[in-house]
Amino acid sequence: MDYISIFTTMGQEISLIIAFILVFIIDLFLPEDKKHHLGTISSILLAISIIINIMPCQGELFGGMYTTSPLANALKTILSAGTLIIFLQSTDWLSKGETAQRRGEFYVLTFSTLIGLFYMISAGNFLMLFIGMELATIPVACLVAFDKYKGHSAEAGAKFILSALFSSGLMLYGISMLYGSTGTLYFNDIPSLLVASPLEILSLVFFFSGLAFKLSLVPFHLWTADTYQGAPTSVTAYLSVISKGAAAFALMTILMKVFAPMVEQWSLMISIVIVVTITVANLFAILQSNLKRFMAFSSISQAGYIMLAVLAGSEQGATSLVYYILVYIAANLAVFGVINAVEQHAQGKVEREDYNGFYSTNPKLAMVMTLALFSLAGIPPFAGFFSKFFVFAAAFKSGFSVIVFIALVNTIISLYYYLLIVKAMFITPSDAPIATFKNSVPMRISLLTCVAGIILLGIVSSVYMWLDGMAL
């Protein structure tokens, strides 16, 4: 085998594995009082990994087990960048209390889930996909329970791992039925063998439910609210954008490439799931008063919009999916950044009422939050408008006008609940608003990056063009 080609094709994963090992070893040998350097080291390693892998690459490895494309590579870069932002946002949280002793674990675990997500994106075989998914899921359970002595973190972790086990089991069941029906697990070989028999339909749905769990689509979403609420905010942020992005992309490539002969079945399935997901998530989101729980439902409905791109099942859909994820990362991480900052500086305040009068005390943060929420709601001229527009356009072009219409109506409902927070911050007065505080430098950098993303990603049309020029 040509070893150089392994390094060039699988560069993203290999550099992450190296980073993982380095952080792990450094963590072992670093004296206690120097542990705060771990965040810097991990961020720098991740940044290096982003830079050296920015060039598009393409190819197959290990007889088709691993396959990558320029668009997949772009997505990996985007996810790495998102993780970097989360690293920056988590420094404050990690340096406090008993987590300070274990902060190395946070970085190591995050790296390992990221590696798993990358293998999911680039899988060429169902087993590879499954391993990637497990690699991405189990460490996340540890991360969710990271604050195990605080609040609901441990409970959230338990709920997450139990739900994850169940969904993995179901997915594995689906894969085994697919193997029984076709006799192979390679993505390249399966399409010609599919006949859309009931067994294959069952396997499709079971397999889909596994990824739908990661994407938290309704009705596979029930773990989401509890887990998002209980997990440390940085981990919630990670769950809501990074692992979602990877799962959406994996689902799209598999449906488009592997289940291509069953397009009729899966587009019906996705249509149903989209309608149910967006509607139910919006209904729940309106009722939430805890911001993290609220963001859980918001992210469920956003996943529904991402599914529109999958539904389109076209090159345009693929581009708009990656673009949507990129924009979504910027906006969602800005929201979580603000929530995180407030939580750190105001003794864990995460209720919506706590934000009353926030603008009067922390105008800059309130502005960041508002921009991000506007982007999530899809208000022009922010990037969220363009990303929604492209996703809708892709689905519309593929002929799903009714679904697009339902999604459009739901964006109006979503505007309502996003504006509730804006209203709390700007209009509703408060006797005891959150006191004015100053953010640490890494947090400021991360928020500024997100704001720049929210404003520029939409207006600078070359971003979309850049993604559009990449092969799936």
Next chain:
Amino acid sequence: MEYTILILLLPFLSFLVLGLAGMYMKSKVAGIIGTISLATVACLSYYTAFSYFTGARNAEGVYPTITAWNFNWLPFSSNLSIDFGFMIDPISVMMLVVISTVSLMVHIYSFGYMHGEKGFQRYYAFLSLFTMSMLGLVVATNIFQMYIFWELVGVSSYLLIGFYYTKDAAIAASKKAFIVTRFADLGFLIGILIYGYYAGTFSFTPQVNALINAGFLIPLALGLMFIGGAGKSAMFPLHIWLPDAMEGPTPVSALIHAATMVVAGVYLVARMFPLYVGYAPDVLHWIAYIAAFTAFYAASVACVQSDIKRVLAFSTISQIGFMMVALGVCTSINPHEGGLGYMASMFHLFTHAMFKALLFLGAGCIIHAVHTNEMSGMGGLRKHMPITHITFLIGCLAIAGIWPFSGFFSKDEILTACFEFSPVMGYIMTAIAGMTAFYMFRLYYGIFWGTPYNKKPNYNPNVHPHECSLSMTIPLMVLAGITCVAGFIPFGHLVSSNGEAYTIHLDTTVMITSLCVAITSILIATWMYAGDKQPVAAMLAKQFKGLHKAAYNRFYLDEIWIFITKKIIFRCISTPIAWFDRHVIDQFFNFTAWGTNAAGEEIRGMQSGNVQQYCMWFLAGSLILTLILIL
């Protein structure tokens, strides 16, 4: 030519710096930043103009159209895209020179005029924004870019008119200007969309086939675009905002409401000229008729106004009418056979911008000295303000069309073009030119001669008129100098309808007629208004009391608009719609919201926090999906 990006970038940067950091700096520093950036822009514009006009013509003897840089912003299809670029051709270069010159003069002038005003920095920030927008408008490579900057121009004009935001009249005027022009821009936007759809492009040079296939839609689109132009260029009956816009600071009136923004409509028609002539000649002639009426209407109102800025505002409307008429009477693209008007219009745009800015800045000096806009507080000021007096006189002579001032040459070309089109149009426009000379000299005598200000009944003893500071008189002298010599520019060689060099030759008959009419009008004005007492004017005003009052009230056009909007549109259309909105649509959404909330409450039980139940839902969901797919 990449340096041209600086022409747009510098004013924009200065806007950002002054807008964001202006309050932290001294007002003088802010003014200097704005002025220096504008001076650089002016130098770059002059350099561009010089190198362009001294550069080579192409094989057909035409100056080439150069796209200095272009960046594809939003591609829709291979042809249809929204670009953002910088186009250099004769008229855009001419506009660059006009805008940057007048803007620079206004920047310098404002040092004196706005001295000590609250919000000095904000003022300069807005000036920079306006200049950037206007420059972007004229160099647009496509109609959509033009539209974007067109709106930006509208916004900055709104901000500047309402600069004194504590004054009710200024607020009302800024809103009026914005709403009226915005209303007109709706036509423009629809026109652009129709044009973009049927011509398949937003560029100024579409495929001929597409235009022919589109049939009547292209004239329709061009007509709608003209509505936008009519709004900005204050054509009757959309002119109502311009006189009120005089509530803004006087230098702003000079820059925006005399020299640059108000000619945007003329520029638009000129920019689309080949299409108008080729595909919509009827539309073009209608433009001429509307413009001729506007010119007449505004001139007759200007004859009786007592507010000196109002007189100038109506004279601006009238002069823009002249420019539009000149474009409208064109029948072909060849300057020798009916295309003369294009060159005449652009020439007049150029000369008018200079002398009208001069007149406005002069008016600013006078207002600065006597603290009133009303002619009743002026008179006999020539001894107190010699520089303002002489430069103002030069401006008046130019607008009246007296040799050798610039207005004579450009107005003459317009009249020649009108006579070529039809003698009737020619005589009408000559008569309006006579009215122009009359009301301008009425204004001149009312300010500088006539009853001295201190002998008038409402004399304010606190007023001591004096000549203004150098920063205000230097721009006057510069503009007066330009007005004296601009007529001798071989303008036809630089700008003409088909780009070929055209030598201006003065038509002796037209020239002598118009000179005679102008001089006669001036003499009548002298007879009526130059003396200490004005028995003739008073007698005429008494004799034709109704007419005088109607004209003074601008023929009640504003009242008619208010009647149409308030009584007809608001009452008969808006009220029922508002009722429908409140009772039907709002209720429907309230119902939806209630339903949504109720449904949310209902399904709350699904989220119980019980993991076993979660797994049950999970499995049930998968099985139900499978059933749906299999059945």
